[in-house]
Amino acid sequence: MQKLDENFEIRKDKYDFRTNIKPVYQVGQGLTRAVVEEISRVKKEPEWMKNIRLRALEIFNSKPLPTWGPDLSELNFDEITYYIKPEERKSTSWDEVPKEIKETFDKLGVPEMERKYLAGTVAQFESEGVYSKIKKQWEEKGVIFMDMDSALQRYPDIIREHFGRVVPASDNKFAALNTAVWSGGSFLYIPRGVHVDLPVQAYFRMNGELEGQFERTLIIAEEGASVHYIEGCTAPTYSRYALHAAVVEVYAKKNSKVRYTSIQNWSDNVINLPTKRAWVEENARMEWVQGSLGSKITMTYPSSILRGEYASTSNLNVALAMGEVWKDNGAKVVHAAPNTSSKVVAKSISGRGGMSVYRGLLRINQGAYNSKSSVQCDALIVDDVSKSNTYPHNEILEDTAAFSHEASVGKISEEQINYLMSRGIREEDARSLIVLGFLDDVLKEIPLEYSIEFNKLIRLEMSKMGAVG
């Protein structure tokens, strides 16, 4: 049960603070071959990784900016700083993390969440992981959870085998950019048959403007393994933009189950362009849960490629587009084997001039016999100045497949507000109740701590709204 009408404080600015530290190292502005080589050199990477980066840079340079979605013309790749190393050490104890950075994560509640209900944590500040820890009982079972740079040093063969296969650099301009300048991110490996029954969390914090965070995450769930990975993201507000372009690759092997929950609450100046994709093998299950609260622009379409028979996936997406923001969210599913199933649910709220878009691709290949898919997208527009669009793209190439698609666009009605107000409820609380009701079936899929955040944020947003249009 979520508390709605109690005297909690609403604090969006809980995340809006700047940490005063001097990075130990950063590359100069702009993106050149020298910058890419420098990043690789500083990280003491193997030659093959440097070559992957350099090839990706060429791909990045050869691809135009996408123009089919939100306006990205503000991005000037020459003024961005691509790599900022905040600290020399990588710690496995919070006591070893430099004071300012530890205080930052304390304010964000990261160590507290870790103590309360997580099996492991990776914390990234700017370009580097500064802390990682997996609880002993899981470590003993062979679970690996650490920042990606450390993983490359310690498990180069595993990384080499899996890196860039699910999301090749050529996938899109920002996947190429990430591959060229990636830093940090997390590596999660679950051995065969191991069920990690508490979630693990990676927390990404950006601290500046005109900088980029390009974390690279690789998740491998071996046969019959299961895990729930949570990702949290925040940054302080600045007048200029900051760019976040992550790549996430997930291998869900036979009979495994992976849930990937992402709650981004980036500040209003962040441009968020991650590429996330999973390969889902026979009888494996991949669940994407996306809570998109913040950022100025977001384009994200988590994808599942159902490669093995009876593979399944679900994709739940909640997006808030409040104010001068554009949320371009969606899902991609490719049914590439028989008897596969997928379910996509996307809900969005737009207000104060916000734009929310559902953009999806659903393909059932010929030969993917008896595959099933349902797509549902619902939008709620809370005033007269905001927008919502839906661009579903469905390619059903298999005759025996079953596919359904439903979409709805709704508004908060005056009647609803009046009814709730006639029960003593203030107008902004009435709006919150209606919005939270609309989101109810998806919010319950979000981890409690974050759904409380969602609640607070919606109350805050609704209190900013004027009278019913």
Place this chain on the structure above:
Amino acid sequence: MESQLSNVLNIENLSVDVGERNILKSLNLTIKSGEIHALMGPNGAGKSTLAQAIIGNPKYKITSGRILVNGKDITDLQLYERAREGLFLAFQEPVAVQGLKYINFLRTAYMSLHPNEKLEYKKFIEQVQELLGLFRLDKSFVERSLNDGLSGGEKKRMEALQMLLFKPKFVILDEIDSGLDVDALKIVAEAVKKAKENGTGILIITHYKRILDYVSPDFIHVLVDGTIVESGKAEIAKKIEEFGYDYYRRGEASAKVG
């Protein structure tokens, strides 16, 4: 204890417009704690307008007159503020809010209406479930969405349930009897009597005499063309049944009064 309650709702010379149209014309009505008033009248007489104007729906513009609760002028208060002054309307057609669970709604409303009461969540749920039992509704209703996918009769019963739960000073029941079968009507009538015993002042808006047979109102008012044309006791309901509202329209009532 209840008998000590002495709340008074005064409606003085109330005129109300909807859009450009004048609907109510200088209407007067006084309701006290523990009284049941019935307001009868033909379609379009302004019955629902009166209900909406009393609770403060902004669509219904009060052009003159005032509404007082225990002498306090609430005419300029917003909907939620009037609710907090103790006014409650059981809606004729309560609107649905998808995904908003009853328990969440009831609790938020209760805390808004009784800010000084410390609400124990467990006890509150028990109380709601007890009331659900009283209205012959399944306990699972607490998890259902507000008015969403309910039958007409279920919606009406949930409105009446709120009347008992929220303990308002004054209740307006807008055609609570329409769409109810005999059994449900009896249950709702029992709830109205219970509210009366608790000291609530009640205004029942209805077309039909049927519900009045169960609750025996203390006063019956006849509303025609935005004005109360006659007030009295049970015999008025019989008269309406016999002669219809045309009787009042032809002006015969005034001729026969006294």
